[in-house]
Amino acid sequence: MKTENTGARRRIGVMGGTFDPIHHGHLVAASEVAASLGLDEVIFVPTGQPWQKQGRDVSEAEHRYLMTVIATASNPSFSVSRVDIDRAGLTYTIDTLKDLKLQYPDAEFYFITGADALAQIFKWKDIDKLWPLAHFVGVTRPGHVLSDFGRKEDITLTEIPAMAISSTDCRQRVAQGKPVWYLVPDGVVQYIAKHRLYHPKPEPAVKPAEGKDVRV
Numbered sequence: 001m002k003t004e005n006t007g008a009r010r011r012i013g014v015m016g017g018t019f020d021p022i023h024h025g026h027l028v029a030a031s032e033v034a035a036s037l038g039l040d041e042v043i044f045v046p047t048g049q050p051w052q053k054q055g056r057d058v059s060e061a062e063h064r065y066l067m068t069v070i071a072t073a074s075n076p077s078f079s080v081s082r083v084d085i086d087r088a089g090l091t092y093t094i095d096t097l098k099d100l101k102l103q104y105p106d107a108e109f110y111f112i113t114g115a116d117a118l119a120q121i122f123k124w125k126d127i128d129k130l131w132p133l134a135h136f137v138g139v140t141r142p143g144h145v146l147s148d149f150g151r152k153e154d155i156t157l158t159e160i161p162a163m164a165i166s167s168t169d170c171r172q173r174v175a176q177g178k179p180v181w182y183l184v185p186d187g188v189v190q191y192i193a194k195h196r197l198y199h200p201k202p203e204p205a206v207k208p209a210e211g212k213d214v215r216v
């Protein structure tokens, strides 16, 4: 359903993500939701330290932030916020939305999530305090079931073109020397290559023991 923005309040989409790296699945999700709900803009918010990804190697926040800036630069309705990466400690959406509310006191927020993230939402910190801060928009994602869990007043479901892309797959492809062209924006391909993100770590140099030959 397409809804028109006739009121005075700015309708802002919030696309939170680890973006390690940002890919076309994220960009299509934001673009489709913006069009179907008539949003004025979408703010991409790279996470600082995602608590649910602890124990996993997450790339430095500045790299993820810069890749998100590069990926969104050509769309005048997209911007990137540093609120999560500049806040110390683990990242929780309750803090993201409170910080954005301070910056945009009159806005209505639409927090965009893929079906996989939405399925975990009842485990998010202070979930009962989140509903008044934003409306949630769940988007389809291949391999995941999309549901509003009976919370129609708080969660809108939106079907988007199926993009079977994940950041995990992009990282693995780079590590295996496979291309990620057309899975991520061109500038992000180049950023990954320039900073050697996701590439296998070079083998440590073999230090010969003194006075002994090293066989290779």
Ligand SMILES: Nc1ncnc2c1ncn2[C@@H]1O[C@H](COP(=O)(O)OP(=O)(O)OP(=O)(O)O)[C@@H](O)[C@H]1O
Pocket (backbone or CB within 6 Å): 016, 017, 018, 019, 020, 025, 026, 029, 112, 113, 114, 115, 116, 117, 118, 139, 140, 141, 142, 163, 164, 165, 166, 167, 168, 169
């Ligand atoms: N291909 C996709 N289609 C729809 N939504 C997506 C897609 N990829 C990611 N999302 C959504 O974008 C948000 C941010 O996702 P995230 O940055 O964790 O990417 P990811 O591809 O799931 O990463 P990873 O594989 O590292 O877990 C989440 O709400 C996620 O569900």
Ligand SMILES: O=C(O)c1ccc[n+]([C@@H]2O[C@H](COP(=O)([O-])O)[C@@H](O)[C@H]2O)c1
Pocket (backbone or CB within 6 Å): 015, 016, 017, 018, 019, 045, 047, 050, 052, 053, 091, 092, 093, 094, 117, 123, 124, 125
């Ligand atoms: O607030 C929470 O407890 C919480 C738990 C899991 C995910 N989130 C948010 O959901 C968004 C997508 O997260 P991820 O891990 O799929 O990239 C991102 O903005 C996270 O901060 C938030």
